[in-house]
Amino acid sequence: MEPPKGVLASLWNFICFLPYFIGLLLLGNFKGILFCPLICLIMTIGNSAIILGLWPVHFLWTYYCMFRAKRYGPALKIVVCIFVLPVQLILWPVVGIVGSIVGGAAYGFLSPVMQTFQAVGEGKTNQLYHCFYDGTWSTVQGCFTVVRDFGDVCYHTYFSVMDDLRQQGPPDAKYYEIRVLYLPGAVIISVLGFMVDMPVISFIALCKSPYMLFKGWHRLFHDLIGREGPFLETICVPFAGLAILLWPLAVVGAVLGSMVASIFLGAFAGVVVYQESSFWLGLCYIIASLSIYDEYSNDILDMPEGSCFPRPNYRKKAKLVRTNSHGPTISRPGSFRSVPSRSVSFTNPITELKPLELIDSLFKECKRHGEILVSEGIITLQDIEDAKSSKGSRVISIGLPAYCLLQALLRSAKANSAGILLSDNVTELTSSNRPKDTFFDWFFNPLLIIKDQIKAENLSEAEEAYLCKLVLLNGDPLRSKNSNIGSPPESERKQAELDAFARRLQGITKSISRYPTFRRRFENLVNAISDDLAQNDGSSKPTDGPKTIPRSKSAFARLFSQKSFSFTNKTSNHGYDPESQTVVNDVTIT
Template structure:
């Protein structure tokens, strides 16, 4: 068969596959979309309205109880609460509707195109018909479950940590009533200026974004680059060309939506500059000779002017960002005044702050990692390279599998009991049952790092042998916040070079936290280092591990998956107790017979 005939057959196959996936995907979207969409909309709206009184009560209680805010600032926030809760209701309900419609209709459609990445031809068309039907409905239930976890579990944890962190804060946030008019005017000015200008810039540049995207995708079709490198993925790329106008409309709506919060942030800028000015004014009372010039200069720079400068500069920065994203001219023709004395550098620093609670709770956990340079990647990778990328599903699965294995080991050693597992299941949030909710995943995470170090891995080595590095890690913003500090923590553990007894001591710290009674009861050869500095280093590593686990536990997907792990461990613990009782009964019976 000649090459030209093969190319024509290949083209015919691609056209036939694209048309089939387009028709079947649209049909599945029409049939399955309303059901899945209604599940998401009714479920999420029900969660929002059902928990709304509790959210109001939790928030007001936390605002009153916390010591991080002074009385005037608390009063100002209490007056702003009705508007904030109204925004939450409006955005929550509208967002639920958009997510329900988008997920219910487009998920079956996309699954029809994804089916053509299967191995055999018969499987492709079978999956094109079957995929995205019942799975979409189940996925909509999962979306509601994860959203409920955020509202019912994660949000109270944030509020509780806010109250507990106020006990360790040195200076509360203050607000003088005389500064409130400037903050309010700056916030309103930000809304009046930023929202219309953001909208105009997004609409004016949207035609260019539309045709630029189409041109790029069609260029990849002709040159067989990017997503069109492999024949099996051409239908998916064709689907991207078809839906590109929807992406453009979505980017316009996202720009308008973000401009609302960016404009309101002008009030925060005024507040921050005001506090800085008050700080320097207080400092002059003690060091008048040293700070006289700097205070005089700062007083000349009024905070309201900085707020106005921020509002104008944000429009120029948005214009500059869109120019860079669309490969237009560099910079912006709009004015960009400086609204801070010093530019804040965007470093890759990572900070997690937990808090110490009484009665066997975990102590404060903080993670601070220096910036790390990432290897520059090409802006567009081929589909073959993207397939080799480790997916977040694999990482979640390995994390939960590791927790289950380590939990079974601790149950066998009688370190974790059925009562501990039941306590976590009945607890409202993970911090109420720290040994299972925080200690077990921290203990598992520690052993994952030690496993990677012993294997000589450059990244993080998972249980199934998959190595997650800077090159193949998932391109996810949330993972970026954790991957850099994890690598730094791994290097710190490697540099410390702990002995076996010190490693056992670290295991106690991450598993039991501040529960000294449980730590003393677990005799497994651990010793506290005699050197105070080395002991502090090991305890610091333990606090960082606990801090990372606390942050990860707030993710909705985490709680749903960890619930399955705890259920499996409860069943395993009951089976172990039953087998132990059975063996004891048999031993007693044999003694009586003798």
């Protein structure tokens, strides 16, 4: 939709927009007020029960794993167990319960409001019905999903992290130790940094908040009248109008966020003292941190560059190119400065991939490859039953997702892709369209490095088959040794390199498995594969010993049907016939 041209057209569009927006806002607020207490109660009770129920286990197991940790020295263990862990374990229930109350109230109110506006987007049918229904039952379902994912994090993710802490040894055969003599100075300077930065940064944030409020309103109203920025598309008009009303809350949130950040910014002075072994440099950091915040806030608000605070060097080896606080600062994010181009429209969207979409597509590929591998006898029904039980199955939980990631890396390396080529052979996951979540950065760049290393190795089909076996079965050393699928390379160096690739891929997959929604999706994956196999086999009970199951003919498998699959006899696309691949709308990983 083209924006109106002329002052009168813009004014008439604004007048017509007001009753439309106010009606949706009132309806959304009514649903939000109605469901907010219920959602807040459900989320608070659910999360609080999880926190308090697991707290004794967390307390004992955390101390046990810390004492048994191989990477930490005795002095560091004593300091952590006496001064750090008690504070964290005592604050955890308080912070968790308070966060559940605030988060439940915010989700219970905002979710119906946002879904009410989404119901009138372009392309929606029966908009009147969806205006009243959307955001009601879906909010209740989403609340239970949040509680379940929170429970998975507190149980599965927690024990996974603690097991790594307890079992993994130190790098270079040297455990981490702490220099006890520098701790008193670090603690003193941390407290001093908090006492200085907290009030000063809070004062700076309060002084700049009116500027942020009125400049933000000026920008939003300018876009509303001229139909620019977030008002360019009709679908965005209700949301942008809501942004005008909620902008004061954003300003309050920015001020509160600055206050909270000042605590950690000031306390970091103790880290500087410990790292640099200098009390004086810690004092320099306290002054420099004020300048850092002042300059950063000026950049965000498009205010004059520089700061009224000095910025002394607080490192023995300066990492900054400049030390003058009045010099050029970092580039400004044009949040208030530049007007978005009218050519940027939802009619020509930029493909930006989201983490949850990638994880969903990863599990779809796990289901497809899992059915194929089971039909070939590589994955047994016992593996699936173990994955559903408390025993766990590393072949299913870690090996299968790692195998799917490996297929993507092999395909990307052969296609000379700069990023990771998805299974549609069209969509490419690169640094420009990847999700911006910090969690995603932890494994995206390592995957690119592994892809480049695999490309440099120029693996043969036999070596690729052996690598696939290692990635899939490395969690079960006995089966990996007894398996007849593929043969190790003759070169010991090549074999060691492939072993390293497999270990790194499984380590990355294990990190991905700690994502809050991973466990729920994994259980759905295992149940779906098990149900499909049970329908085709005529029985849902596992038999003794490995069993070859006829390939499942589920709807998803039929979309990606193929004639055969094996590690030793591969096509150019590593195990599936490209001619039989059906193009679907979902973005898939491998």
